[in-house]
Amino acid sequence: MSPSRPPIRPAAERNIASYAVDLAAALGARAAFTLTGGMAMYLNRAVSTHPGLTAVYNQHEQACAAAAEGYAKATDYRGAGLAVVTAGPGVTNTITSLCSAYGDSAPVIVLAGQVKTADIDAFGTRTHGNQEVRSRELISPCVKRFTRLTAAGFREELVETFAEAFAGRPGPVFVEIPLDVQNVVLDYAPDDIEAAVVAIRARIAAQVGPADLAALTEALTWLLGAERPLVYIGNGCRLAQVEAAARGFIEAHGLPAVVSWVSIDQLPTEHPLNFGAPGGMAPLSANQILYRADRVLFLGARLDLGTTAFQRQDFGAQAERVMIDIDPSELAKFEGMPGTRGVRADLKALPAAVAATRGQSKAMAADWLAWCEARRVEYAADERRRLTVDSLNIYGVAQRLSAWSPGKVFAPTSSGWAIEAFFRFFAPREDARIFFGASLGAMGLGLPQALGASFGTDKQVICVEADGGLMLNLQELATLAHYAPKGFVLFVLNNDGYGSIHASQIRHFGAAGGASRDSGVFIPDYGKVAPAFGLRYLRIDSLEALDALLPTLDADAAPVFVDLMIDATESRGPSVKTVISPDGKLSSTPLSDIQW
Template sequence: MNGAQALVHALEAEGCTHVFGYPGGAIMPVYDALRDSPIEHVLVRHEQAAALAADAWGRLRREPGVCLATSGPGATNLVTGIANAAMDSAPLVAITGQVPTQVLGTDAFQELDVFGVTMPIVKHSFLVRDPDQVASTLHEAFAIAREGRPGPVLVDLPKDVQMAPASVEGAARRPLAATEPVDPAGLVRALDLLDAAERPLVYAGGGVAMASAVEAFRAFIEASGIPCVTTLKGLGLLPREHDAFVGMLGMHGTTAANASVQACDLLVVVGARFDDRATMALGEFAPAARVIHLDVDPGEVGKLRAADVRLIGDLASALAALSGRRSIPAWRDRCRARKASARPRLDHPGPGVFAPRLLDRVSEAFGDELILACDVGQHQMWVAQHCRIPEPRVHLSSGGLGTMGYGLPAAIGAALAEPERHVLCVTGDGSIMMNIQELATVKRYGLPVKILLLDNACLGLVRQWQELFFEARYSEIDLSDNPDFVELAEALGIPAFRIERADQEAEAVERLLAAEGPTLCHCVIDPRENVWPLVPPGQSLNTQMLGPRGGPS
């Protein structure tokens, strides 16, 4: 066995079923070893897509997704995807080829210090110099990517290490370290604050799902009756119609959620990190509230907002310990009334397609079996505001990094990770062009990905900000020379159709739902439509712009 075969052997021992990658000289021995493995290699058309597809695969499977690339440009093309996984805490193992050890540091062909380049955006990095350490290093990489707060790990393999004789003796999957229970004394203090609060509010984020604590969280909400707001990554923790769910908070959050945050006297923060897009002007965020902060990562507690009670450790057991009905009927009624008054308006008067209405329709039609792979832009916020999301795990969205081009590779990863579910990629004309070559990957593997492409012939979110905050001085947002997306999709072997009118929306949903294979719906929308509500940058959650119709879209 050589080093490359040892690596593949370790991947098999980890239960890896798919790897996403693109071959090249420095990683070629690993590709040779993969020929004799049951692991399915998915050949993408750009290494960035390999990392983003592996990111989505990992989020859905709760196991590290794996991407492969050669040295130099192959490795640098992975960097955006690695950073995306780091920002959203997705488990990922990135394996890169490297030039032989004897020429490291000599500026050899396609040499790159990927170890140094990625150091700020990984949980850990390995440069393997001993062939006998390849398998054990891979197992350690998987364990680090999984445990605690998940994230990306890099394994850099020089070509001579891949080709040298190697042993796998003693190398085995490492059991994960158990998450420590929270401090009992902290639980007592938290219960005292909960009992004293008149206007408690739960502020929940993506960390709840990462901690496999969704059911415990739902049980806590049912038992306590405390109203709840979530971040973008926390959507799906509660059904949108749930009595306690007030809405998403933040820049494009609901007026009900933001008003409730500003009025509360106690914030129970669960798996959230006081992100700037959620809090906006941090110094004016929930000004009267004391804070109970629950998280598995001690680095996030107290980083941006001091916590009156810090609960670090296992979220599920902590939530169970804090359960108990709170006598806050007046506060619950106020939050319900806010939510009722801020229900989204889908009665758009124009003859054209109205994206929020279409997204509401399509998510209802696909139901609980839908995985949403969303790109970045106005459509990302419309998905968050208007789509039915049954659980956080199936809402694939680039939250922290805001990576345009995420949607289509993520849909590929999702379709392979959960082939029994419907996968819908919601993208924009700007975003899809970032990784549109992956339509060829969809075709090659016959993946039944449905693509809803919302085309406003511009960079919509940039245009909206230039309109509102730069005196409508539009700069480099015009995409009116877009290709014919229907013809482009069909040229790549993907059936496609176009809609432009409101009376075509229902039929478009039916066609997407009925299609057995991949299908693209090119949906032309009004370039003047904006996302509402909006909290201007630098302002508090009290300052919301509601748009020309005086309410949310």
């Protein structure tokens, strides 16, 4: 959280709405992603008159909340992503993006309008106030905390709610402010906002204690006693802001490490101790190493069913496994599994635990690291041989963007072939950052998340979307063109449809429906669409053309739309296969048996 001193507003404009906006800004929000509405009029005014905030007017509330998620991720979860929406449809339109931020633990603050307190339904009618919905019931499952402000207790409610966005496992919070509460005149000064920030920080810091240090020190010591140790670095390390400590631990002891998909940038690909991301779509070498280790320490990794190919109990189960997580619900998934122990601890204590184990001896076998390296080299050569082609495919695109990645932030799409293939093959270099909506995998969130990221970082932001996914938030091309973040590049992986769905349907049913132009999905000519929004458009049909383009994409230039006309189908590399038994039951091939 990087505080910014709130403005001294005119007395007539100091009200509860402006207080909430000023406090969110003091928690690191440099932009507010919003769409104006009558039930949020005082919130809208507070945003537009705050000199330290850029008011970004999106074209849809789904994009507002998605942009706030992208902003928070671009700050490495250290700053609050702020969205401001109106009541009713403004609230309901945020739900998909809130579910994405909730699953991905992004500290997002949503300030939402509501009808006057007296007009809120108390009778159980289907519809009562103007644009009123049952927001508490709809939103509560999608956020860490839902709060409806009252004039009497708003200060403490805001402190508790905003602290919840960052405390423990971070996540989105939702503050609903009825119209009559928004405009309650309030006498406050910058010092009052700073005092609230201090109170929020105190609530967050109070969660870390000596027990966390003891538990983490014991877990690190346990791992050092292994002959074939392996560290699995999850996104919890970034959420706890201990990426450097995790890296320092493996480097101090020379331990091999693997990463989750959403953590592939915590260690650059060229790091000698980084052996990739094991899972259902992964290099053979990463899975081979996972299934050869005798002790695996999982640091803040929730091991979702997509990562483990619905085989969580089998994910490195030949080894002793210790799972470190702050969320007891995540640890509950592993209860009763043989050789597996869950440890609830806050990874914020990891730096002290690493320091406590500095200088300790390790029992690692002399040939373990060499064996891991041999598997990596062997697989990398095989992958290049199998997937290098002359045509424009996602593998070739990912290889080139990887080499071009240092110092840039990538926000790719969240679902389909474009993520399954691109993220699978993207290899971030040092000082590159990449994230996507991993937990929900919602189509269409790539562009608004990337737009949010462009306001949360000074680095060049690159969006890698799919042609089908872009259609779900096509209106945000207007936002991109209007605010024109410097250096922004929108790469669209264009295969004229839903490549992943098409391949799956053909594989299972021998025919496709609603997945391509021939089967009912029409994707327009982006060469006509992009200029209609005032965007520079480039069509790329070959790897040679892409090679020539990349050096010309200046970090200070206006945004550009790059249409990559990729192969309709290509290999995603080794992956699990879905098996359908004669009685129709679905199962996956074992992770340990993944082949090309």
